[in-house]
Amino acid sequence: MTHETWGLVREQLAVRIGKNNYTTWIEPLKLTTLANGVAHFEVPTTFFGNWVSRNYSDHILNHLQSSGAEVGRVEFSVVRPTEAEAKPAPRPVAKPVARGSDDLPGSPLDARFTFDSFVVGKPNELAHAAARRVAEGGPVTFNPLFLYGGVGLGKTHLMHAIAHELQIRQPHLRVLYLSAEQFMYRFVQALRERQIMDFKEIFRSVDVLMVDDVQFIAGKDSTQEEFFHTFNVLVDQNKQIVISADRAPGEIKDLEDRIKSRLQCGLVVDLHPTDYELRLGILQTKAEYYRSQYKGLQMATGVLEFLAHRITTNVRVLEGALTRLFAFASLVGREITLELTQDCLADILRASDRKLTIEEIQRKVAEHYNIRLADMIGPKRLRNIARPRQVAMYLAKQLTLRSLPEIGRRFGGRDHTTIMHGVKRIEELMSTDSQLSDDVTLLRRLLQG
Ligand code: ADP
Numbered sequence: 093m094t095h096e097t098w099g100l101v102r103e104q105l106a107v108r109i110g111k112n113n114y115t116t117w118i119e120p121l122k123l124t125t126l127a128n129g130v131a132h133f134e135v136p137t138t139f140f141g142n143w144v145s146r147n148y149s150d151h152i153l154n155h156l157q158s159s160g161a162e163v164g165r166v167e168f169s170v171v172r173p174t175e176a177e178a179k180p181a182p183r184p185v186a187k188p189v190a191r192g193s194d195d196l197p198g199s200p201l202d203a204r205f206t207f208d209s210f211v212v213g214k215p216n217e218l219a220h221a222a223a224r225r226v227a228e229g230g231p232v233t234f235n236p237l238f239l240y241g242g243v244g245l246g247k248t249h250l251m252h253a254i255a256h257e258l259q260i261r262q263p264h265l266r267v268l269y270l271s272a273e274q275f276m277y278r279f280v281q282a283l284r285e286r287q288i289m290d291f292k293e294i295f296r297s298v299d300v301l302m303v304d305d306v307q308f309i310a311g312k313d314s315t316q317e318e319f320f321h322t323f324n325v326l327v328d329q330n331k332q333i334v335i336s337a338d339r340a341p342g343e344i345k346d347l348e349d350r351i352k353s354r355l356q357c358g359l360v361v362d363l364h365p366t367d368y369e370l371r372l373g374i375l376q377t378k379a380e381y382y383r384s385q386y387k388g389l390q391m392a393t394g395v396l397e398f399l400a401h402r403i404t405t406n407v408r409v410l411e412g413a414l415t416r417l418f419a420f421a422s423l424v425g426r427e428i429t430l431e432l433t434q435d436c437l438a439d440i441l442r443a444s445d446r447k448l449t450i451e452e453i454q455r456k457v458a459e460h461y462n463i464r465l466a467d468m469i470g471p472k473r474l475r476n477i478a479r480p481r482q483v484a485m486y487l488a489k490q491l492t493l494r495s496l497p498e499i500g501r502r503f504g505g506r507d508h509t510t511i512m513h514g515v516k517r518i519e520e521l522m523s524t525d526s527q528l529s530d531d532v533t534l535l536r537r538l539l540q541g
C-alpha cells in the first residue's frame with residue numbers, strides 16, 4: 093500500500109520538479125519504511141541525501157500527505173555498501189582520492205601555455221595580473237574570475253597557465269580545467285549512465301574549477317542548471333572559479349539571468365584586441381624560438397614589424413603566419429625577406445587586410461588633419477592639404493596590399509609615380525619631423541583598431 097502511494101507520488105513529483113531533476117534525484121530514492129509518521133528512504137551517498145533533503149523533502153512530504161499517507165517527516169540514510177559496492181570502483185572518476193588532481197576529468201593542458209610564454213602588453217595587462225593572482229593559490233579575493241575577449245586573444249593560454257602554476261605551487265590542490273563543452277559532455281554522460289552523483293561529487297570536490305568558453309552552454313538548459321548549482325556550491329565553499337567566454341556575461345544570449353548575475357559578481361576582465369607593440373612582442377618571442385629550431389635561418393630586419401602591422405586579427409593567425417614562414421624558408425633554404433614574406437603569406441595578408449580600405453584611410457586622415465575628404469582626391473597643392481594627402485598615400489601603401497597604380501586611381505586618378513613620391517616624402521619626413529611621425533603612428537593605430 094505504502095509503495096503504491098509512493099509510486100503515485102513519484103509520478104506527481106516528476107511533473108512538479110521536471111524530468112531531469114526527477115531522474116537525478118527522485119528515481120534513485122528507495123522507500124524502505126513508512127511508520128510512526130516517518131517516511132524513510134535509502135540514498136546512495138551522503139551527499140545525495142543532503143541534497144535531496146535540502147531541496148526536495150518538502151515536495152516529497154507534501155505529495156505524500158496529499159495522497160493520504162500519514163506522514164509528518166521524511167528521512168534519508170545511506171545504503172550500507174554491500175561488499176561489491178565497497179570495493180574500489182574500476183572507473184577512474186570514482187576513485188576515492190581526495191588529494192591532487194590526477195583523478196579529475198579535466199581537458200588536457202597544453203604544456204606551452206605557461207606564464208613564461210605569455211607576452212604581456214597593455215591589452216592583456218589586467219587579465220594577466222588577475223590570472224597571476226589566482227595562480228598564487230592564496231585566499232580567494234574575487235570569485236569568479238571571468239575572462240572574456242575575442243577569439244585567439246589568450247584566454248585559454250591564461251587558464252592553462254594558472255593550472256600549470258598551481259600544480260607547481262600548490263600540488264595538493266584539486267584543480268579542474270575543462271571546456272564548457274566537456275562539462276556538458278560529462279554531464280550528459282553521467283545522466284545517461286546514472287552516475288550523476290559521482291559527477292556532482294567530483295565537481296563539488298575541487299578546489300579550483302576552470303571552465304573555458306562558457307558561452308557554449310547558453311541555451312542548453314539542463315547543463316546550465318547543473319553548472320549553476322556546481323558554481324554556487326563552490327562559491328559558497330570559497331573555492332576559486334575561473335570562467336572564460338567570448339563576450340561579457342551580460343551579452344551572452346540564452347544564458348539564464350541568474351547565471352549572468354552570478355558571473356558578474358567576481359572580477360570581470362576583458363582581453364582587448366592586440367595592439368602593435370603586443371603583436372611585435374609576441375612575434376619576437378616566437379621568432380626567437382624558431383631561430384633556435386631552424387638554426388642558420390636568416391631573417392631580414394623589418395619582417396616582424398611588417399607582420400605586426402599587417403596581421404591585426406588575432407594572435408593565433410599571427411602565430412600561424414610565423415610558423416608557415418619559417419617552415420617555408422627552411423624548405424627553400426632562403427633568407428626570410430620582406431619579399432618572401434609577402435609571397436609566402438599573401439593569403440593571410442589579404443584576409444587581414446580586407447577590413448581596411450583606402451577610403452577609410454583617407455577619411456581618418458582627413459578627420460585627423462581637419463580637412464575635407466574631397467581634398468584627398470582633389471587637386472589642391474597647398475601644403476596643409478598636400479601633406480595629409482601624402483600621409484594617406486603612405487598609410488595606404490603600408491596598410492593595404494594595393495599596388496601603387498591602384499592607390500593612384502583612388503587618389504583622384506593620380507599617377508603611380510606621384511604616389512611613390514608621396515610615400516617616399518613621408519618616409520623621409522618621419523625621421524626628421526617628430527610631430528609628423530607621431531601623427532602617422534597615431535593614425536596607424538587608429539586604423540588598425
Ligand atoms: P583564446 O582562448 O582567447 O581564443 P588562446 O589562448 O587559444 O586564445 O590563444 C591563441 C594562441 O595565441 C595560442 O597559441 C596562444 O599561446 C597565443 N597567445 C595569445 N595571447 C598570447 C600572448 N599574450 N603571448 C603569447 N602567446 C599568446
Ligand code: MG
Pocket residue numbers: 247248249304305
Ligand atoms: Mg580558447
